[in-house]
Amino acid sequence: xxxxxxxxxxxxxxxxxxxxxxxxxxxxxxxxxxxxxxxxxxxxxxxxxxxxxxxxxxxxxxxxxxxxxxxxxxxxxxxxxxxxxxxxxxxxxxxxxxxxxxxxxxxxxxxxxxxxxxxxxxxxxxxxxxxxxxxxxxxxxxxxxxxxxxxxxxxxxxxxxxxxxxxxxxxxxxxxxxxxxxxxxxxxxxxxxxxxxxxxx
Amino acid sequence: xxxxxxxxxxxxxxxxxxxxxxxxxxxxxxxxxxxxxxxxxxxxxxxxxxxxxxxxxxxxxxxxxxxxxxxxxxxxxxxxxxxxxxxxxxxxxxxxxxxxxxxxxxxxxx
Numbered sequence: 629x630x631x632x633x634x635x636x637x638x639x640x641x642x643x644x645x646x647x648x649x650x651x652x653x654x655x656x657x658x659x660x661x662x663x664x665x666x667x668x669x670x671x672x673x674x675x676x677x678x679x680x681x682x683x684x685x686x687x688x689x690x691x692x693x694x695x696x697x698x699x700x701x702x703x704x705x706x707x708x709x710x711x712x713x714x715x716x717x718x719x720x721x722x723x724x725x726x727x728x729x730x731x732x733x734x735x736x737x738x739x740x741x742x743x744x745x746x747x748x749x750x751x752x753x754x755x756x757x758x759x760x761x762x763x764x765x766x767x768x769x770x771x772x773x774x775x776x777x778x779x780x781x782x783x784x785x786x787x788x789x790x791x792x793x794x795x796x797x798x799x800x801x802x803x804x805x806x807x808x809x810x811x812x813x814x815x816x817x818x819x820x821x822x823x824x825x826x827x828x829x
Numbered sequence: 830x831x832x833x834x835x836x837x838x839x840x841x842x843x844x845x846x847x848x849x850x851x852x853x854x855x856x857x858x859x860x861x862x863x864x865x866x867x868x869x870x871x872x873x874x875x876x877x878x879x880x881x882x883x884x885x886x887x888x889x890x891x892x893x894x895x896x897x898x899x900x901x902x903x904x905x906x907x908x909x910x911x912x913x914x915x916x917x918x919x920x921x922x923x924x925x926x927x928x929x930x931x932x933x934x935x936x937x938x939x
Binding site: 647651654655658661662665668670672673690694697701704708709711712768770807810811812813814817818820821822825826827829 | 835842843845848849851852855856859863866867873876877880881883884887888891892895896903905907910911913916917918921922925926929
């Protein structure tokens with residue numbers, strides 16, 4: 629960053645503040661990446677420690693997993709359309725796309741909670757085996773992040789209502805949430821590949 | 830070519846077509862991942878290798894088309910932080926798996 633201030637490029641210096649805010653949020657996402665890395669490492673170590681309990685083949689099913697993945701992937705692109713509308717200052721369109729993203733995210737969290745409830749009701753809760761402890765910690769940490777993202781989406785929708793322009797501060801919030809939301813989709817790629825699919829081979 | 834996807838702030842924010850390209854690629858890669866597991870057409874180690882490659886490519890697709898990571902002087906510090914994180918997480922995961930596999934072998938718990 630210090631390098632950039634000494635080499636001002638045309639039209640960039642007056643927006644330096646914005647870049648710093650988004651960069652700061654990016655650094656937060658990198659630390660979040662390390663949290664997920666630790667949880668993936670834990671899961672990798674404990675994935676075969678069933679303690680006589682249920683195995684992934686008995687617990688996981690392709691249908692629900694595919695639906696969750698589809699919802700999250702769709703929500704990524706709808707948020708992207710929202711960002712495009714935001715750059716064109718089409719506020720009603722931004723609110724509409726944020727709403728669609730919210731519903732898709734809510735569907736994802738709903739499916740996940742339902743899956744967890746079924747597992748716990750069947751005696752496959754986080755206290756059953758080391759594998760299930762690691763599974764619930766990793767997947768619910770991701771679910772919790774998505775839930776925070778949903779609250780953030782609603783907050784921005786409310787703040788956008790009734791406004792006629794998008795000031796720089798608002799644009800920063802939308803950009804940070806965009807990074808957060810797409811980041812969660814990337815974490816989900818790793819979850820469905822290594823936690824679910826790799827256990828169902 | 831002057832890049833129409835770059836705003837005055839230097840933040841690249843994509844276009845409808847770039848999001849759609851990324852989305853279609855992501856769908857294809859996801860379907861392939863599910864397909865290779867559901868079809869049982871490969872040996873377990875082969876399936877795992879294919880899954881890993883597909884996941885890696887899909888992560889790269891998301892980074893490029895959705896997070897708009899790329900070159901350019903504005904993105905340099907973002908990229909440095911990202912490379913550091915990838916290196917850190919790789920050491921963390923590979924190291925953990927390696928050490929714990931050795932531990933369980935020496936403790937004869939496997």
